[in-house]
Amino acid sequence: MIENSAYWYAVNTKPRWEKKVAKELDLKGIINYCPLNKVVKQWSDRKKVIFEPIFKSYVFVKIEEQKKWDIKRINGILNYVYWLGKPAKIKEDEINIIKNFLGEFNEVQVEQIGLQVTQKVRIKQGVLMNYEGILVEILGSRAVVKIQSMGLQLSAEFDKKNLEKII
Known part of the structure; x- marks a missing residue:
């Protein structure tokens, strides 16, 4: 039914x-x-x-x-x-x-909460899922994230939807 x-x-x-x-x-x-x-x-x-x-x-x-x-x-x-x-x-x-x-409440304002450069983020999908890094740059719908590991620094470009803020 x-x-x-x-x-x-x-x-x-x-x-x-x-x-x-x-x-x-x-x-x-x-x-x-x-x-x-x-x-x-x-x-x-x-x-x-x-x-x-x-x-x-x-x-x-x-x-x-x-x-x-x-x-x-x-x-x-x-x-x-x-x-x-x-x-x-x-x-x-x-x-x-x-x-x-x-x-x-009166006179309410709506603001989008977006990602900001230098903010700490977590990768939500893919090979690097759950890795944390620093947001370096936002390029439209993509973002560059700096991931530090073993004293080295890797930078990778991700879809912004695959990133979440770490609070």
Whole structure:
């Protein structure tokens, strides 16, 4: 028997179309969530309170597995956010955490936590899995890591996805 349970997914939207997409999803009866942040904008003659999407170019949708491809027909939606070759399912708890956090705090800022040069990293895959080194340089989606061993220094280029920060 096929289960008809709905899952949360993140969809990528056209730039600055998050609220339009959320409204269109509402009109079609599709459960969605576009987290908004209250921001005061200052112009030369006035101040105005506006609501901006927290996650630029993303809207969360809750839809049944067999209907998930219908979403792509909605104007403004570009694609799903993928993880390991499939549309990434997002846990209900994670959506609730975002809702609770935004309910408690105003003027929230979202920042990507990236790798930084001179940071200590661990290699997650491949022959050098679990080796630790120092991030020397970031080249687009690749990174150069310095690995010290036996008094020698090796430098190798890795896919950034294969590195994790050591805290």
